[in-house]
Structures are given as C-alpha cells and as structure tokens.
Amino acid sequence: MKRWRVAAAVTSLLVVPLALGADSAQEGSLPYDRFETGEVCADCHGEITTQHARSLMARSFTHEWDEIEYFELALPHALKVEKVAGVKAGCNGCHAPLAYLAGDIPPQRPSENSRANEGVSCDVCHSITGFAGDVPFNFNYIMEPGETKQGTRPGMESGYHEIAVNEFLASSEFCGICHNEQDPFGMWVKATHLEWRDGPYGQASINCQDCHMPRTDGTLSDDGDPVEGVRRHTFHGVHFPEKLSGAVEVLLYPRDETVATGDALILDATVMNAKAGHMIPSGSVEERVVWLHVEATDSQGQSWHLPVDRKGFAGEDWTIADANAMAYQDIGDIRGLEDFAGLSRDGDVPAGDRIYRMPYLDPQGRMTVAQWNTASFGPDYRLPPLEAIGETFTWQVPTGAAKGEVKVSATAYMTMVVSSVADYMKLPAAEKEAMVMGTTEVTVVVK
Ligand code: HEC
Numbered sequence: 001m002k003r004w005r006v007a008a009a010v011t012s013l014l015v016v017p018l019a020l021g022a023d024s025a026q027e028g029s030l031p032y033d034r035f036e037t038g039e040v041c042a043d044c045h046g047e048i049t050t051q052h053a054r055s056l057m058a059r060s061f062t063h064e065w066d067e068i069e070y071f072e073l074a075l076p077h078a079l080k081v082e083k084v085a086g087v088k089a090g091c092n093g094c095h096a097p098l099a100y101l102a103g104d105i106p107p108q109r110p111s112e113n114s115r116a117n118e119g120v121s122c123d124v125c126h127s128i129t130g131f132a133g134d135v136p137f138n139f140n141y142i143m144e145p146g147e148t149k150q151g152t153r154p155g156m157e158s159g160y161h162e163i164a165v166n167e168f169l170a171s172s173e174f175c176g177i178c179h180n181e182q183d184p185f186g187m188w189v190k191a192t193h194l195e196w197r198d199g200p201y202g203q204a205s206i207n208c209q210d211c212h213m214p215r216t217d218g219t220l221s222d223d224g225d226p227v228e229g230v231r232r233h234t235f236h237g238v239h240f241p242e243k244l245s246g247a248v249e250v251l252l253y254p255r256d257e258t259v260a261t262g263d264a265l266i267l268d269a270t271v272m273n274a275k276a277g278h279m280i281p282s283g284s285v286e287e288r289v290v291w292l293h294v295e296a297t298d299s300q301g302q303s304w305h306l307p308v309d310r311k312g313f314a315g316e317d318w319t320i321a322d323a324n325a326m327a328y329q330d331i332g333d334i335r336g337l338e339d340f341a342g343l344s345r346d347g348d349v350p351a352g353d354r355i356y357r358m359p360y361l362d363p364q365g366r367m368t369v370a371q372w373n374t375a376s377f378g379p380d381y382r383l384p385p386l387e388a389i390g391e392t393f394t395w396q397v398p399t400g401a402a403k404g405e406v407k408v409s410a411t412a413y414m415t416m417v418v419s420s421v422a423d424y425m426k427l428p429a430a431e432k433e434a435m436v437m438g439t440t441e442v443t444v445v446v447k
C-alpha cells in the first residue's frame with residue numbers, strides 16, 4: 001500500500017505538469033483586454049487577414065466538430081473522471097488561447113460570441129516570444145502581448161506598433177508548441193513537429209512555414225512598400241482538397257500483362273507520402289482515415305473490388321477495413337450509456353481495403369477518437385515522409401470476366417472523421433467525405 005502511494009505520487013508529479021502544459025500557472029494570467037482583436041490588424045493587414053480567416057486556425061474554437069468534441073465529450077469526461085480532469089482547461093490552451101489565458105474556463109459556447117471565438121488569432125501568434133522547457137508541446141508558449149509584435153523581417157517600421165525581430169517565429173518549434181500534444185497518460189497523441197524533426201525535411205531544415213505559409217512577392221501591409229517573399233497565411237491542411245491532392249502517390253504494377261479467366265493476377269502497389277513533411281495522417285491521427293482502394297473493371301463495365309493481401313505483422317487486423325469491427329465504446333462510458341456496443345470501427349471504408357493508421361487505444365485497449373483518453377497505441381502503419389509502403393493484391397480473375405482490356409485502378413482516400421463517428425455525433429457531411437489523395441490506373445488483357 002505504502003509503496004503504491006509513493007509510486008502514484010511520483011507518477012502524478014511526472015505526468016500532471018506535462019498534461020496541463022509546462023507552465024499551467026499561465027491559466028488566468030492575462031485578461032482578454034491584453035490582446036488586440038484581428039479587426040484591429042485587418043485595418044492595415046487586409047490580405048493576410050483574408051488568408052488567415054479561411055484557415056482552420058481562425059476557427060479553432062468555433063468549427064463545428066471542435067465545439068461538439070469539447071462540449072459533448074471532453075468537458076463532461078473531465079468533470080467525471082479525475083485522470084482526465086486537466087483537459088477542461090487544457091483543450092483551450094491551443095484551441096482558445098485567449099480564454100485559457102484569461103481564465104475563462106470553460107469558455108462559453110461559440111454562439112455566445114465571447115473572445116474565445118477568436119481562436120489562434122494574429123495577436124496570439126505575434127505575441128509568442130519562445131517556449132518554456134526543451135521540447136515545444138502542450139501550449140508551453142511564452143506569451144508577451146502588448147505594443148510590440150513579433151516578426152522575422154529586419155528593417156520594417158510601423159507607426160502603430162513596435163516590431164521585435166525574433167527568428168523563433170521562422171522555426172518549426174514555434175508550430176510545435178501546439179502541434180505536439182501529450183495526453184494525461186503521457187502519450188504523444190500529436191507529434192507533427194516531432195515527426196518532422198526526425199524525418200528528411202527536419203534534417204534538411206525545410207520548415208512547416210515553407211509548405212504551410214508559402215512565399216510570394218507583395219506587401220506586408222496595405223500601404224507598405226513591395227518586398228520579396230511575403231509569408232502567406234494560408235495554413236492549408238486536410239480541410240483543403242488542393243493540399244491533399246497528390247500528397248500520396250500511388251503506383252500499380254501487374255506482374256502479367258495478359259491473363260486467362262480463373263488465373264491469379266498479382267499486382268504490386270507502391271504507396272508513397274510524396275508531399276507532406278510529417279506522417280500521413282499526422283496531428284488528429286485518431287480520427288482521420290487514409291485508405292487504399294483497388295478495383296478492376298472489364299470491357300463490359302463489370303467491376304470487382306480487390307482486397308489487400310495480408311502481410312502477417314502483429315496488429316495487422318487494425319489496418320484492414322472490417323465491416324464487423326466495433327470501436328469507440330468509450331463514447332458510451334463518457335455519456336453514461338449502458339449497453340453501448342460502440343460504433344463501426346472503419347465506417348464506410350470498404351471491407352478488405354488497407355488503412356494507413358496508428359490505432360489510439362483507451363485504457364481498456366479499445367480504439368478511441370478521444371485522444372485525451374489514449375493509454376497506448378497499436379502498430380504505426382502510417383506513411384512516413386518521402387517513404388513508400390508496398391502492398392500486393394492477388395486477384396482470381398472471375399470466369400465471368402469479359403475478354404479484352406481490364407482496367408485496374410488504385411486510389412488513396414482520406415476522410416477527416418471516420419464516418420460512423422461523424423454520423424453519430426451529427427457532424428456536417430463534409431467531415432466524412434472521401435477525398436482523393438492520389439490515384440492510378442493500369443490495363444491488363446484477359447485472353
Ligand atoms: C495602422 C496600421 C497597422 C496596424 C493596425 C497593424 N499593423 Fe502590423 N504593420 C504595419 C506596418 C506599416 C508594418 C511594416 C511593414 C510595412 O511597411 O508594410 C507592419 C508590420 C507587421 C509585422 C511584420 C514584422 C516584421 O518585420 O517581420 C507583423 C508581424 C505585424 N505587423 C503584426 C500586426 C498585428 C498582429 C496587428 C494587430 C494586432 C497589426 N500588425 C496591426 C501596420 C499596422
């Protein structure tokens with residue numbers, strides 16, 4: 001008993017401060033009026049304002065799924081289970097930094113129009129001077145709002161505000177402050193910056209900004225002189241089909257060019273992360289589904305679905321879509337639903353398709369979309385940057401297949417939220433739409 005107490009005390013010392021952010025003393029330390037609204041900045045920085053407004057960071061508190069997940073799952077869970085109590089405030093450290101810093105916890109619903117709605121605003125990012133500790137994560141920003149705005153370009157002057165040239169804003173660590181997250185169980189449930197750091201883009205110092213804030217010539221302010229390479233504030237991610245398009249390159253190689261009905265045709269697929277500086281998927285890995293779908297269509301338009309061949313690694317079942325597999329039972333625990341059997345693990349993904357995922361497992365070992373309730377991970381079968389994964393598909397050519405050309409297509413898709421959860425939580429249809437990340441087609445001839 002005594003021993004257990006010591007162990008528990010040590011664990012809580014180690015885990016609690018991390019789970020709440022490196023410096024949870026920040027909560028309530030800066031009233032709302034210490035920060036300027038985006039409307040003030042819009043007066044002089046019109047173009048950047050338009051770009052930022054379309055990004056998800058401007059909607060990090062008001063976006064439907066964020067509101068639903070916080071108010072209908074995380075907050076009730078935090079009020080019920082001590083272990084995850086920290087997320088009541090913690091979610092807001094990244095999603096509604098102004099409310100978190102003002103100590104307005106829980107913030108009001110977005111419909112109340114409080115300043116929580118401003119999300120990750122201009123003055124949030126341009127008041128960050130660094131981070132506390134060795135690793136940027138869990139909103140461990142050092143926040144110094146006021147007359148001085150942090151920037152990276154020397155030699156600029158504004159009659160309205162002071163400018164501090166701070167190279168930190170040009171670093172990926174700056175983004176890692178909110179794009180790395182450790183949950184109350186000590187799991188790295190978001191590791192976009194860590195994946196980047198340990199991958200080829202981190203090694204080459206190609207930063208987050210280079211892909212998510214592309215440079216174009218223009219002005220920094222509406223009346224400013226033209227300068228080279230202005231950082232656009234696009235921040236496009238999975239909500240923008242143009243960012244997903246081509247992010248996964250799919251190639252297909254049939255081992256034979258002609259086959260007879262009844263024969264087995266083997267096709268090798270190469271699936272590559274060609275465009276992202278981190279894993280695909282990254283960040284909200286618990287809810288994204290990325291999968292490969294292969295289909296053959298004969299000259300008369302009959303088509304067949306080709307399930308992926310098994311490789312036989314431990315935990316592989318989690319990576320192959322299964323119409324009968326159930327998951328997300330912790331939603332029932334959070335909502336106090338007895339006999340809640342869970343929801344379909346893979347939603348609308350056709351059974352037999354390969355899924356590129358890392359399962360997030362709750363304390364009972366069941367897959368979860370509640371990243372704060374993750375006690376362990378299943379196998380990491382995602383697509384690392386500039387690496388490919390090989391798959392094979394063995395197709396028993398049906399006796400009914402028409403002679404002539406058969407086209408075999410392979411397509412990589414992503415949905416932002418697994419469709420079963422999207423339906424159950426009543427999310428807008430766009431959240432479960434299947435978006436194409438890459439596709440290919442080859443032809444073989446049936447003799
Ligand atoms: C009255 C006009 C005005 C307002 C309001 C204004 N700015 Fe500026 N800002 C400027 C001017 C002028 C520059 C210098 C660049 C130029 O000449 O185009 C500038 C430059 C900047 C830079 C670049 C610093 C650098 O050198 O890298 C940042 C960052 C910035 N502003 C942030 C903000 C933020 C955040 C707000 C709102 C809280 C804001 N500004 C409001 C006029 C303004």
Ligand code: HEC
Nearest residue numbers: 175179193196207208211237247275276277280281282283
């Ligand atoms: C080489 C270009 C490149 C670099 C470098 C890069 N990204 Fe990305 N990022 C992408 C592309 C392309 C996508 C869309 C495909 C995807 O979802 O992974 C993306 C997607 C994302 C997403 C959504 C991921 C998801 O699955 O929900 C986030 C968040 C993100 N990036 C943040 C970052 C951060 C933070 C960094 C730096 C640590 C970074 N990116 C570095 C290209 C890049």
Ligand code: HEC
Nearest residue numbers: 041045048049052120121122125152153169170209230231
């Ligand atoms: C998510 C954080 C973030 C938000 C939100 C944000 N910025 Fe920035 N901004 C940056 C970073 C990082 C840079 C510098 C990037 C670099 O130099 O590599 C930057 C650069 C700038 C610059 C100078 C651009 C240049 O090329 O020198 C201006 C001006 C600016 N921001 C204004 C704004 C305004 C106005 C808003 C709100 C509409 C805003 N920012 C919102 C992170 C942010």
Ligand code: HEC
Nearest residue numbers: 056057060066094095120175178208212235236237238239
């Ligand atoms: C203060 C915290 C914070 C900082 C700093 C920050 N982000 Fe974010 N970012 C967020 C949050 C929260 C979201 C999720 C928005 C939502 O609710 O969908 C997000 C979303 C994004 C997305 C959209 C992903 C998608 O789902 O489409 C991209 C891309 C992104 N951030 C890139 C960056 C880059 C690049 C930087 C550094 C220049 C950065 N962020 C810095 C908090 C932050």
Ligand code: HEC
Nearest residue numbers: 065066069070074087090091094138178181282283284372
């Ligand atoms: C350390 C910062 C951080 C914390 C803490 C955090 N988030 Fe996030 N959250 C992010 C970032 C960054 C993204 C975007 C990642 C991506 O698109 O891959 C995100 C994405 C999301 C999304 C998905 C939005 C989408 O567009 O699909 C939801 C929902 C969400 N968070 C809810 C929560 C809830 C609820 C909590 C508390 C339990 C929480 N977050 C805690 C940073 C954070």
